[in-house]
Amino acid sequence: MPKVLVSDPIDQVGIDILSQVATVDVKTTLSPEELLQVLPEYDAIMIRSGTKLTKEAVEAGKNLKIIGRAGVGVDNVDVPTATRMGIVVVNSPEGNTIAAAEHTLAMMMSLSRFIPAANASLKGGKWDRKSFTGVEVYKKTLGILGLGKIGSHVATVAKSLGMRILAYDPFLTAERAEKLGVHLVELEILLREADYITLHLPKTKETAHLINADRIAIMKDGVRIINCARGGIIDEVAIAEAIKSGKVGGIALDVFENEPLEADSGLRELGANVILTPHLGASTEEAQTNVAVDVAEQIRDVLLGLPARSAVNIPGLRPDVWQKLKPYLQLAEMLGNLVGQLAGGRVDTLNVKLQGEIANSESQPIVVAALKGLLSPALRERVNFVNASIEAKERGIHVTETRDPSVEDYSGSIHLTAHGSQGEQSVTGALLGKSEIRITSINEFPINVAPTHYMLLTLHRDMPGIIGRIGSLLGNFNVNIASMQVGRRMVRGEAVMVLNIDDPLPSGLLDEIVHIQGVTDAFVVKL
Numbered sequence: 001m002p003k004v005l006v007s008d009p010i011d012q013v014g015i016d017i018l019s020q021v022a023t024v025d026v027k028t029t030l031s032p033e034e035l036l037q038v039l040p041e042y043d044a045i046m047i048r049s050g051t052k053l054t055k056e057a058v059e060a061g062k063n064l065k066i067i068g069r070a071g072v073g074v075d076n077v078d079v080p081t082a083t084r085m086g087i088v089v090v091n092s093p094e095g096n097t098i099a100a101a102e103h104t105l106a107m108m109m110s111l112s113r114f115i116p117a118a119n120a121s122l123k124g125g126k127w128d129r130k131s132f133t134g135v136e137v138y139k140k141t142l143g144i145l146g147l148g149k150i151g152s153h154v155a156t157v158a159k160s161l162g163m164r165i166l167a168y169d170p171f172l173t174a175e176r177a178e179k180l181g182v183h184l185v186e187l188e189i190l191l192r193e194a195d196y197i198t199l200h201l202p203k204t205k206e207t208a209h210l211i212n213a214d215r216i217a218i219m220k221d222g223v224r225i226i227n228c229a230r231g232g233i234i235d236e237v238a239i240a241e242a243i244k245s246g247k248v249g250g251i252a253l254d255v256f257e258n259e260p261l262e263a264d265s266g267l268r269e270l271g272a273n274v275i276l277t278p279h280l281g282a283s284t285e286e287a288q289t290n291v292a293v294d295v296a297e298q299i300r301d302v303l304l305g306l307p308a309r310s311a312v313n314i315p316g317l318r319p320d321v322w323q324k325l326k327p328y329l330q331l332a333e334m335l336g337n338l339v340g341q342l343a344g345g346r347v348d349t350l351n352v353k354l355q356g357e358i359a360n361s362e363s364q365p366i367v368v369a370a371l372k373g374l375l376s377p378a379l380r381e382r383v384n385f386v387n388a389s390i391e392a393k394e395r396g397i398h399v400t401e402t403r404d405p406s407v408e409d410y411s412g413s414i415h416l417t418a419h420g421s422q423g424e425q426s427v428t429g430a431l432l433g434k435s436e437i438r439i440t441s442i443n444e445f446p447i448n449v450a451p452t453h454y455m456l457l458t459l460h461r462d463m464p465g466i467i468g469r470i471g472s473l474l475g476n477f478n479v480n481i482a483s484m485q486v487g488r489r490m491v492r493g494e495a496v497m498v499l500n501i502d503d504p505l506p507s508g509l510l511d512e513i514v515h516i517q518g519v520t521d522a523f524v525v526k527l
């Protein structure tokens, strides 16, 4: 049984799903050092925001096949390192959208009416009504930075509260904003006009300290700011100063530059207009069930050899698309392996041509499968669907894609051409029925061969006796031939022969075959 480590608190429903296929260890109090020590034992790890999978930690996970983040943000995972190591990283893009949006709205209302401070005052024995006169959100302007899933839900609810909504999101189309009834504006306009500003962006190089002293300076006096996205998007020093000076009327933070927030953080000292929650945006029963199921199912599937539906470092495929493409992925991988072996030396260009019924299919998974096959003789199990593109890029392999729906010899076929240090080689393959793989051409010579583990290929002149001589030579070395095919374009012209052989070719035999008169080249292929 594979082993899964659950290193943050996860809903039991997720553990139950993982237990169907794996031994599950729940260890939610590991120190970073302990995590490094235990990681090599595991095939998968499931985390929330508590566990930091740094470069060092990911590299320690030598047997990891998948990292499951039960939530949205994967900024606590070194995704590039995982990708290089061929580890799938999955998240739950929608499981906690509503929870985070509702937490944001609760923060906005709490800021407007001082609910946390009024509650603390009353419980502290006072009946103070004067200190807590609030403001209404009705007819106020809400500026949303990042109009993705959470930002959009906040916009929808805030509109129904009678707010005017401005949004800044350079990656969003005007049509989408219009549909939501939101005015898409430049950042500066939003900052100048908003009474409330709420952040719903990922933390990236571009968004780090997006809210800083200079930008705070152009905001309306008394603006209220909410951050339920990621710590570090707001400069905490600058915002604390702006609260103290009265420039900013209130802040509500669920996320912090360092989590857990330091015990002596100056933010804890600020007054009734500062609300802090310990990263609770996703902490609802519903969201925790959603993300646990979503991510545990993906870990289970990947451990069973199935694709993940929301991988952040490989293209996700819907199950129905996966079912249709699966045999073609196997075909592409076999052809990539074959053309790579024929090319022999370094390949610098691979052209992937999709023909017939798959000409209009999503090409990326097929290209990745072909690259995996191409690189597997060199990299063996170190190359997989996650890292094949990166490995190819690092080796300077340029990939081109073409499509030809008019090729109708087979319902769908894949043609690969590899160009490299030893010239150009090409192969075509197709499916017989739904899933039986056939090699249908080699270097444009038509054949129809079922690939086997060991094959001998010759390029030779089509002339009497040559096949017999090759056959006798193999017989002399006790190599059994399972089947044989010759492809030629014209009688007594150039031809290709493919022999499916039961045994590996003894060393030295290939040299003897190449020296037979009429043979121009010969290759041993191991698939």
Ligand SMILES: NC(=O)C1=CN([C@@H]2O[C@H](COP(=O)(O)OP(=O)(O)OC[C@H]3O[C@@H](n4cnc5c(N)ncnc54)[C@H](O)[C@@H]3O)[C@@H](O)[C@H]2O)C=CC1
Pocket (backbone or CB within 6 Å): 071, 072, 073, 074, 093, 096, 097, 100, 145, 146, 147, 148, 149, 150, 151, 168, 169, 170, 171, 172, 200, 201, 202, 203, 206, 207, 228, 229, 230, 254, 255, 279, 280, 281, 282, 283
């Ligand atoms: N506090 C919590 O517990 C939770 C926090 N989150 C965080 O909330 C944030 C938003 O999550 P979702 O809405 O699910 O993500 P999303 O991917 O649906 O939306 C993010 C939006 O930000 C936009 N964006 C990216 N870079 C930008 C930039 N430089 N300037 C302006 N807009 C930019 C994108 O175009 C996208 O529309 C993420 O940081 C996520 O990690 C999510 C769930 C719970």
Ligand SMILES: O=C(O)CCC(=O)C(=O)O
Pocket (backbone or CB within 6 Å): 048, 049, 050, 070, 071, 072, 073, 074, 096, 279, 281, 282, 283
């Ligand atoms: O796991 C959590 O509770 C935090 C959720 C979160 O921040 C996210 O999904 O991005």
